[in-house]
Amino acid sequence: MTYPDTYYSRTVTDRKTRPPLSGEAECDIAIVGGGLAALTTALQLARAGRFVAVLEAKTIGFGASGRNGGFVTPGFSARSEAVSASVGADAARALHHLSIEGVDFVRDIIDELAIADARPRPGLISVLRYDGGDAFRRYVEETARDYGYELEYLETAALRSVLRSQRYYQGLRDAKAFHIHPLNYLRAVAHEVERLGGRIFEASEVIDCDLSGPQKKLRTVQASLRAQHVVFATGGYTGPVLKRLRRAYLPIATYVMVSEAAPDLIAQAVATTDAVGDNRRAGDYYRVVDDGKRLLWGGRITTRAAAPAVLARELRREMVGTYPQLAGLRTELAWSGLMSYARHQMPQIGQLQPGVWYCTAFGGHGLNTTAIGGKLVAEGILGVSDRYRMFAPFGLDWTGGAIGLAAAQLTYWKLQAQDWWRERRAGEGVTT
DSSP: OOOOSOHHHHHOSOOOOOOOOOEEEEEEEEEEOOSHHHHHHHHHHHHTTOOEEEEOSSSTTOSGGGSSOOEEOSOOSSOHHHHHHHHOHHHHHHHHHHHHHHHHHHHHHHHHTTOGGGOOEEEEEEEOSSOOHHHHHHHHHHHHHHHOOOOEEEOHHHHHHHBOOTTOOOEEEEEEEEEOOHHHHHHHHHHHHHHTTOEEESSOOOOEEEOOSSSEEEEOSSEEEEEEEEEEOOOTTOOTTSHHHHTTOEEEEEEEEEEOSOHHHHHTTBOOSSEEEESSTTOOEEEEETTTTEEEEEEEEESSOOOHHHHHHHHHHHHHHHOGGGTTOOEEEEEEEEEEEOTTSSOEEEEEETTEEEEEOOTTSOHHHHHHHHHHHHHHHHTSOOGGGGGTTSOOOOOOHHHHHHHHHHHHHHHHHHHHHHHHHHHTTOOO
């Protein structure tokens, strides 16, 4: 089993390897990709009695699904105002309800399959790095009114009692959100797919496809697979076999590091088991792992992955800038991974043509949104709902290729500068 060297790959409890596809084979539904969207789709179809086959180019959970922050929390990468502007207030509320459903869906799977190794921990705190308590209070009221979803508002003193940083002003605690070991979760779902009769093939990169006619055909280097339906559920590592899909997302690198074991030192700064994320675009996110012994810290985005040593320095600078008391905390491991982002910053979920489905662009959305995307595609294939159409306004728009990547990087730098200026004004006592 070949994985990037991450905290999750070092602590994964299931190390089963699976053979590549060989010869000629058939199934009801073929699924390309071995991440969370793919395996959730496979799980729901297998539960309905369909014969599914999953083709993964590397190993199950090799990509972003197996090396992310592990957050399961409502919402999307796109801001709610942007979603409302695109689809209207009612449709935006329905989409947010769907993201809440995704949180419950992941939790239910953990309970139903008794995935203790997913190590679910409740609670997520969203923090402001400038004084904006009035906006947070309004958001608490609106969320309770519009969704029946309760959030806890944290004043500065209460927030800094558990997150001991002068960078933070106010916070919102979501008791229903949680965080997990994503790779252990994913591999448990893969086992359940196989127990229900599904087949999973690793080292089986799809290099060609014929999607015409009622029987679709996928070809790997040494095999072929026929199916009535094909689901493309790849992410930042999508290959060129389906050019329209690859042109519709930007591969964006994000970064994570894990500290040495130093529970007493970490507790001086982060006195909570809740996951934490700040309000900046591509801001910091972190949580204690290994029963409080280590700190997992992620953040930053670039359009080109940096070397581990470089990214470790960048993340350490963020961590120590937030918590000077952690200056002596050494980094044990750092890694990067590619996520897929659409220009509209929403997931891409739908049907390309009869029998051909896509489920991708989950960068920045959280595990719940990725999982619910797979569930919606399965519902569409089974004919039990057309809820996948809720994402029809967010289609496969061309991202602009190399120019789009450069524009994305420039936009990120612009947002960084805006964040810096706003936080500087906050530090000088200027409210915004």
